[in-house]
Amino acid sequence: MSTLNDYPGRAPASREKRLDSVSAYLGEARALLKEYGGAEVDQRIRTFSQSAPDDLFVALEVLSGLRDTGVIIHGPRGCAASRLRQSLAEHAGPWLVTNLTQRETIMGADSKLRAAVAALYRRYRPKAIFIVATPPVAINNDDILSVVGELSEELGVVILPIFTSGFASKSSAQGYDAVFHSFIKYLPQPAAEARGEWINLLATTESEPDRREAQRLVAALGVDALTFPHGAAVEDFSRAATARLSLPLDFDAGHYLGEALQNLHCVPFLQVPRPIGLAGTRNWIAALGQALGKEAQARELHAKEAAAIAHVVEAAPLRGVRVYVSAAPATALGVLDLIQELGGEIAGLTVTHLDRLHLEAVAKYQERSPALQLHIGNGQGFEEINLLKRLQPQLYIGSGVHLVQAAQLGIPPVFLPRLPILGYAGIQAFAHETGKALRNQAFLSSLAARARLPYQEAWTRRSADWHIKQEVK
Amino acid sequence: MSTSYIERSRGSCALHGALATFGAIEGVVPVIHATSGCGVQYQQGVTQFGGAIPACAAWGNPLSSSNITEKHVVFGGGSRLREQLKNTIKLLQGDLYVVVTGCSTEMVGDDIPAMTKEGREQGWPVIYANTPGFRGSIHRGYELAVHALIEQLPGIPGPELPPEPGLVNLLGIIPQQDPFWQGHLLGLERIFEAAGLTANPLLGLGHGIDRWRRLPQAALTVVTSPWGRDGAQLLEEKYGTPWVELHGIPVGARATGALLDALAERLPVDAARLAAYRQTQESWFERNLVRIAPQYYAGGFQQEFALVGESGFVPGAAEFLVETLGLIPKLIVITDPLAEETRDAWAQPLQSLVDTFKAKLAFAEDAGEIDDLLRASHAELIIGSSLDRPVADELHASFLPVSFPVANRLVLNRGYAGYEGGLAFIEDLGSALLRGRSIKLI
Structure with missing residues (x-):
């Protein structure tokens, strides 16, 4: 068992250091797997890049899901822009931006930060306040910790610093880790007490229908679940730390938390792939069943649920359709299975990043589709467009906003974050939505005929990996 | 300009204002020199809620961005920018490329004018604008973008354009x-x-x-x-x-x-x-006013209203609501961060309207403060941003979102300027008032 001393520093080490995370690659999956098997994984960089989510963006998404909490974004106004989206959705708590000026980025702004924390507390009395660091604050090293120390005592409220920077890692998944690092370090620790009967369902930024589906399946096995941290309050952390086990809905997001709960509080972490597709969902339920000694119930549950949607799968709605997938690895690799279960073929794959958590699934991809390359890039639409022009898929499943570019090539896109994707309900929704995209392509045709991609003609004649280079150390 | 903290800020930063402005000019390609998330925050937090999306900055077009990392923060990002700019010109079609900066690269001290000058010496049509978020609000970003174009565009060779009189x-x-x-x-x-x-x-x-x-x-x-x-x-x-x-x-x-x-x-x-x-226009306009009369009276259009928005819209809208439509003002809030002396100048034309109806005029951009003003106003109708909707619901007031951020509305070419714009405003307002009501016309 580890102790908090094993989690030194105010922020977690970068995903590159901890998990050999790679954010730029195009080539055979086999070659990259070989690097993971060897002494060192080479880091690549881009000589041309397009804007991509960072740790700050992801942290704001995760934090917006917690109940009875407030968020202070310590930075200039623009660092809080995406928080508006969560604000305009339901359930998001109050937030302030410290609105740093040039002078304050040089001289420091801790008095302003104090005033902001006090104002948020006075207005809304949240049970916890998160102070989220931004690139300018990370550069000038503003003293957030002393504000946290003083004000948590003075106001009697839990205040958590989240040390995001926008540049510490090239993987935005670092944002999950930064949030959870802060949880394990700064939230009240549970007193040594008996194990509870519940399990942790680790949920962060999933959609409401996805969470409901996962909760439904766990409940069907007769287990109580604490969904954490989404929809939970910070004091639920001590319950999470005494649960029977943790089961992630998305281990790209929940890995740091699950592992820390295991290391620090002996809560076993079931590191299973997302419950996407028939086999994926079966495995997810089976893993839980096995851990709880409910193997038979898990099998029965799957048999019953699978029978109820057998007609969807048997109709093979994607038969003969070549599909390109672009998403975070835990999602994308699950969706590949689902596409094949629905009769489709894989045309290509882009993942936002790759790290040690996905090697098994990537090996399976390589085995199944030996001729295909693996592309790693988050938000790098220019590379995807180049690949799409060559591969000519008939359907594009993507989670980035650049999916519109696929449409401009005449490839019908389906926006993944909009769909329920988990469990049996996810299979049905996926078949339904992809079916619509394929059935009427009238808008797509007019769009493809009218729209002009922003790229020079010369770019599409180049190799898509033209701007990916080995990093010079 | 307000330098206080802001609750639920309804105005993003200078970089985002520059991106919105350059993005609304066809053929202009912004090159962001900043951390990777700056461009994403713009797309997720501004483009989505800013109504009409500029054709060339639509969601589907990811933004060229140098995505600086820790190494560049420590050692400087100049060479990374040089590379990004060169490759942007090779990769993205454009008539003009504009380097815009975020906070990180300004703090590190990258010399943007020098980099741009280098590009110009290569014959590239490139200008720059120093737009770190800490320089101010999205409005300041608009000013900086306009300033950069006026100052630097004449240095870029272009076609002779025949004069356009008037x-x-x-x-x-x-x-x-x-x-x-x-x-x-x-x-x-x-x-x-x-x-x-x-x-x-x-x-x-x-x-x-x-x-x-x-x-x-x-x-x-x-x-x-x-x-x-x-x-x-x-x-x-x-x-x-x-x-x-x-x-x-x-x-x-x-x-x-x-x-x-x-x-x-x-x-x-x-x-x-x-x-x-x-x-012709006035007679058309008046005929339409006559057409709404039954709904105006039976539907109770003469509401006490609060109007929350920016200086470019609020004075004209307030005057129209009060002096043409006969609504009763309770509260007018101007939300863009104006300098003190500008506030006075912009308050002046609204003063007689405010005095006549004993309404309140405020300058505020903090959403908590605006919530309190709205609650105190007891308005029956709130015309503002989608951030003001929860208080409208709380007050059981009718609600029309017209100011940034606007969620759940799709806007193409709709606008409230001029004769036709006035009628469009009446339609939107009337629809907001009639939502969920049934009117008994005898």
Whole structure:
């Protein structure tokens, strides 16, 4: 068992250091797997890049899901822009931006930060306040910790610093880790007490229908679940730390938390792939069943649920359709299975990043589709467009906003974050939505005929990996 | 300018204002020199809620961005920018490339003017704007973008453009921070056209950098918000172009008529043509007012209202609501961060309306403060941003979102400027008032 001393520093080490995370690659999956098997994984960089989510963006998404909490974004106004989206959705708590000026980025702004924390507390009395660091604050090293120390005592409220920077890692998944690092370090620790009967369902930024589906399946096995941290309050952390086990809905997001709960509080972490597709969902339920000694119930549950949607799968709605997938690895690799279960073929794959958590699934991809390359890039639409022009898929499943570019090539896109994707309900929704995209392509045709991609003609004649280079150390 | 903390800020930063402005000019390609998330925050937090999406900055087009990492923060990002700029020009089609900076690269001290100069020496059409978020709000970003174009575009070789007589530059409408920016520009264009003049809207559908190259040819600059002043002053300094300031866009027949009078005073217009146009438009406008009368009375249109929005819209809208539609003002909040002396100037034309109805006029951008003002107003109708909806629900008030951020509305060319704009405002307002009500017409 580890102790908090094993989690030194105010922020977690970068995903590159901890998990050999790679954010730029195009080539055979086999070659990259070989690097993971060897002494060192080479880091690549881009000589041309397009804007991509960072740790700050992801942290704001995760934090917006917690109940009875407030968020202070310590930075200039623009660092809080995406928080508006969560604000305009339901359930998001109050937030302030410290609105740093040039002078304050040089001289420091801790008095302003104090005033902001006090104002948020006075207005809304949240049970916890998160102070989220931004690139300018990370550069000038503003003293957030002393504000946290003083004000948590003075106001009697839990205040958590989240040390995001926008540049510490090239993987935005670092944002999950930064949030959870802060949880394990700064939230009240549970007193040594008996194990509870519940399990942790680790949920962060999933959609409401996805969470409901996962909760439904766990409940069907007769287990109580604490969904954490989404929809939970910070004091639920001590319950999470005494649960029977943790089961992630998305281990790209929940890995740091699950592992820390295991290391620090002996809560076993079931590191299973997302419950996407028939086999994926079966495995997810089976893993839980096995851990709880409910193997038979898990099998029965799957048999019953699978029978109820057998007609969807048997109709093979994607038969003969070549599909390109672009998403975070835990999602994308699950969706590949689902596409094949629905009769489709894989045309290509882009993942936002790759790290040690996905090697098994990537090996399976390589085995199944030996001729295909693996592309790693988050938000790098220019590379995807180049690949799409060559591969000519008939359907594009993507989670980035650049999916519109696929449409401009005449490839019908389906926006993944909009769909329920988990469990049996996810299979049905996926078949339904992809079916619509394929059935009427009238808008797509007019769009493809009218729209002009922003790229020079010369770019599409180049190799898509033209701007990916080995990093010079 | 407010430098306090802001709850639920309804205005993003200077970088995002520059991106919104450059993105609304066809053929202009911004090159962001910043951490990777700056561009994403713009797309997720501004583009989505700014109503009309500029064709060339639509979601589907990821932004060129140097995505600096820890190494560049420590050792400087100059060489990374050089590489990104060179490759952007090779990769993305454009008539003009603009380097815009985020906080991180400004703090590190990368020399952007020098980098841009290098590019110019290679013959690249490239300019720059120092736009770190800490320089101010999205409005400041608009000013910086306009300033950069006026100052630096003449240094980029371009075609000879034949003069356009009666050309009037329009400044002060900020793309997306005004969700109806495209419609407002189109509305103003129609008004100028009726007066025999040609508007130079500078931004929006079909307008590229040639519109900016024509700036020196204009006979007049018309400014519709305090954020257009800086550009108008610079044009006056450089080219002697006179400028006039409107207190926001004109909404409806009265304000539009007044604008036409002002134009006729300053510029040679075809008086007979103008008079005929005004008569047709005013009579059409009035006929439509008559058409809404049954719903106006039976549906209870005469509401006590609160109006929350920016200086480029609120004065014209308030005047229209009160003096044409007969609604009762309770609260008017101007939310863009104006300088102290500008506040006074913008309060002045609203003063008589405020005094007559004992309404309250406030300048605030903190959402908590605005919530409190709205609660205290007991307004029956709230016209504001989607951030104000929860309080409208709490007060059981009718609600119409018109100010940034606007969620759950799709806007293309809709706008509230001019005669047609006034009618569009009535339609939207009436629909908001009638939502969920059944009217008994006997």
